Every structure is written in structure tokens, then in C-alpha cells.
Amino acid sequence: MNVRSIGNAALELLYPPSLYCSCCGNVIDESRTYNLCDHCISHIRWDASPIKDIGGLKVLRCTEYGLYERTLIFALKYNGKTYIARDIAQIMADRLSLTELSYDAIVPVPMFAAKERERGFNHAALIGKYLGRLVSRPHVAHGLLRTGNTLPMRGLNPTERRQNVKGKFAVNEKYVKMLEGKSILLIDDFYTTGSTALECYDALRRAGAADVYLLAFAAR
Numbered sequence: 427m428n429v430r431s432i433g434n435a436a437l438e439l440l441y442p443p444s445l446y447c448s449c450c451g452n453v454i455d456e457s458r459t460y461n462l463c464d465h466c467i468s469h470i471r472w473d474a475s476p477i478k479d480i481g482g483l484k485v486l487r488c489t490e491y492g493l494y495e496r497t498l499i500f501a502l503k504y505n506g507k508t509y510i511a512r513d514i515a516q517i518m519a520d521r522l523s524l525t526e527l528s529y530d531a532i533v534p535v536p537m538f539a540a541k542e543r544e545r546g547f548n549h550a551a552l553i554g555k556y557l558g559r560l561v562s563r564p565h566v567a568h569g570l571l572r573t574g575n576t577l578p579m580r581g582l583n584p585t586e587r588r589q590n591v592k593g594k595f596a597v598n599e600k601y602v603k604m605l606e607g608k609s610i611l612l613i614d615d616f617y618t619t620g621s622t623a624l625e626c627y628d629a630l631r632r633a634g635a636a637d638v639y640l641l642a643f644a645a646r
């Protein structure tokens with residue numbers, strides 16, 4: 427922590443984060459939907475397209491990936507603005523309410539344990555925690571485990587991405603009974619080539635999950 431971050435921490439205590447747009451930082455009032463200013467909310471590319479079946483995995487997206495969507499997720503992931511997880515959970519809950527989708531439990535795409543310790547949180551699990559409360563479903567934060575470290579996906583081509591995550595996910599033994607025969611809502615921030623989501627899907631199906639849906643905040 428440096429002087430600047432102490433200053434920022436003090437500011438956040440004085441001015442609750444909800445008084446600033448979660449995306450651009452402009453001052454807003456408390457009534458703004460998802461804590462976004464009028465400009466940002468009108469520039470986010472909301473996606474209400476139907477569920478897509480990708481190799482058995484059913485994919486539902488909230489937005490189309492772009493500058494505003496990335497800004498929100500990066501502020502949560504890399505700037506530690508964990509309150510944004512609540513706004514994204516609300517967006518996801520609203521997205522789900524537009525569907526007839528039926529699911530029993532929420533499972534986040536896991537991070538490698540050492541990486542999660544380093545960051546201090548798994549952003550997908552944080553979103554899942556709030557989403558679980560909003561939709562009244564159990565959130566199984568460690569339902570899936572990343573069994574090996576992987577390279578960052580950015581900069582890898584689709585084949586390299588598949589290789590990178592192949593066989594690196596498994597259902598946590600503690601939750602096998604709980605998830606067996608259930609319909610699982612897997613959640614993640616981005617959906618790009620789908621290689622991570624498909625590996626998670628395989629792991630859940632191997633462990634006996636009946637159906638797996640992926641709910642992604644933003645997709646290409």
C-alpha cells in the first residue's frame with residue numbers, strides 16, 4: 427500500500443462508492459440503476475439474445491464485450507473495487523428473470539488457489555455470492571477446483587486456449603453428492619472462445635450434473 431492507495435481508501439470511506447458511476451467514476455445519485463451514470467448505461471451493449479447451445483453447454487450472456495463492459499470487470503478484478511460485484515450480480519439476476527431457465531445451484535468458474543490468495547478474492551465467486559442471495563439459490567463457491575495452473579488466456583489463439591485449460595478443472599469431492607443430478611448455473615465474467623467454460627462443463631457432467639448453463643457478464 428502506498429500513500430496514494432491510503433488516500434483512496436480514506437476517500438472511499440468518506441464517500442460511499444455508490445455515489446460514483448461504477449464504470450467511469452462520474453458522480454451519480456443513489457437512484458441510478460446498477461450504479462451506472464446515464465452515459466455508461468446507454469453505452470453498455472445489453473444482450474437479450476436467446477440461450478445458445480455450444481457443445482451441450484447452454485450459454486446465456488448479459489452484454490456484448492466492449493470497452494464499457496471490460497472497464498467494469500477490470501475495475502473489479504484488478505483495482506479491487508469489490509462493490510462492483512453487487513452491481514454485476516444485479517445485472518445477472520435481471521438477465522435471468524428474462525428467461526424460463528431453471529437451475530438448482532450457482533457455481534463460479536474457479537481460480538487457481540495460489541492466484542486467488544494473491545488477489546485476495548475470486549471475482550466470479552464474489553458475483554456468485556450476491557447472485558445467490560438475489561435469486562435464492564445456493565452458491566457453491568468451491569464447487570469446482572482448478573487442479574493445475576494455467577497461463578493467462580489473453581494472447582493465446584483458440585487452439586492454445588484449449589490446450590492451456592485441458593483437464594485443469596474438477597468438481598470438489600466435498601460437493602459431488604450435492605451437485606449430482608442437479609442443474610448448475612456456472613458463472614464467469616467473460617465468454618470468448620469458451621474453452622474454459624467447456625472444460626468446467628465437462629468436469630461438472632463427469633461428476634453427474636444433469637444440466638449446465640453458463641451465465642457470462644460479457645461475451646464476444
Ligand SMILES: [Zn+2]
Nearest residue numbers: 447450463466
Ligand atoms: Zn459512467
